[in-house]
Amino acid sequence: MALRTEPFVLNLGPVHPSTHGVFRMRATMDGEVVVDIEPVFGYLHRGIEKLAEQRTYTGVIPLTDRLDYIASMSNNLAYCTAVEKLAGIKVPERAEYIRVIMAELQRVAALLIAVGSFLNDCGAYFTPFLYMFRERERIVDLFEMACGQRLTYNYMRVGGVSQDIPGEFLPALGKFMDLMPAFMDEYDRLLMQNEILLARSKGVGILNREQAINASVSGPVLRASGVNWDIRKADPYSVYDRFDFDVPTQTVGDCYDRYRQRVEEMRQSMRIIEQAMKQMPGGPVKAEVPHLIRPPAGEAYARIEAPKGELGFYLVSDDSIAPYRCHIRPPSLINLTALRNMVRGWKVQDAIIIFGSIDITVGEIDR
């Protein structure tokens, strides 16, 4: 005789470590199996797009720090690139190289958190996470050296960066670059073939190529599904066309591939930083930009490959000192579109891993 069962609703979050911020998933469960899922957003909505309309173009930069707050440098870069495109400002060479170094260091730091928290979700509770924080700490020290901040950097400016890097920065960066490969090998040794990790993530939450493209997924999640699409190559910005690096892709699109993809991307970022350090020219670090920027009326969209995917700013100017409209294309929000297809039919503990493998920051989702 079959037991009569009824679906029930399980709330994951909004305050729960597995949801990586104040974010809620309303899961409809059939026993242990997830039948349907509905993400609930808005707990961290601060109206950044509206606030931007009341600030000067420079005044918006600190707001961008608070989007994906573990990758503030990337947010600064995306926003400043958009304003420069709108106002037709040329950035000095040295500033471009500093920006590339900062953006790639930020990518490594953000991916370390992504990988660490994913392993946390897998059950490797906080041991790998703290290993990753050990390396992230060195990157944060470098940022602190450059701009005095450890989380919300507010370092880049329209037309360059706020100040030149100090003399001790490049030697300290060199030291980090010497140490990092050994750390990465250590992770590989500990984790890549780890039986528990393989059992929990191989074949789990597969996102195939067509679904990924159709759901506008971007960044490591898209590439893990086998799509060779990286804004740094497809629509180059800053000086990325001068560096030799590969765009790694995976084939299956399961949680393990997304994990592996991030590890491989860190190695590519290291390659870029190494070349940028060698090529870095001297000269000014900020273009001659008026205190109040007044771009001509018009619109511009600039996008960068942020650690989580395509981060873009769509700006509309009405020839005043404040943006008429500042839309942020948030990779974290759009990547979650695919979540529903990925978790249906999996058990609740797998749903947590699948969600963790997408890697979101709620500050960017809710804005």
Add this chain to the structure above:
Amino acid sequence: MKVAFSVRDIASRIEATLPGSVAESGDQHLAVKPDALREACTFLKNTPELDFNYLSFITAVDYYDHFELVYLLNSLEHNHSLTLKARLYDRQNPTISSVVELWQGADFQEREIYDLFGIRFEGHPNLKRIFMWEGFEGHPLRKDFM
């Protein structure tokens, strides 16, 4: 980014297939009539040489007398992109057809525009507020909200 087709070129192709659907074609963007949006998008997505299979983002801008919807379409195969626009002049009840059936990525973004601008997307499977709570009055990103 390669520019395989000029905006005007794409505009004339749409006009040839769907007469009377193009509202304006500039150098940078193409505006279609709101009624023809879904057909135009279907054409752009399914024509093999154009192959706009990836919707980068959707947003809206409030220009007081009209709302402008902005769609950035990409082709990952050919690496070209197109900025598509549609203008809605009805401020009381702005409505446009949804493109979720074509690109699933539009789902949350259309809900966001509905929430913050009050534009309704016909055919959206789950059109409700996304950031603000149910019962919140007004649409914050409208210029006359505050």
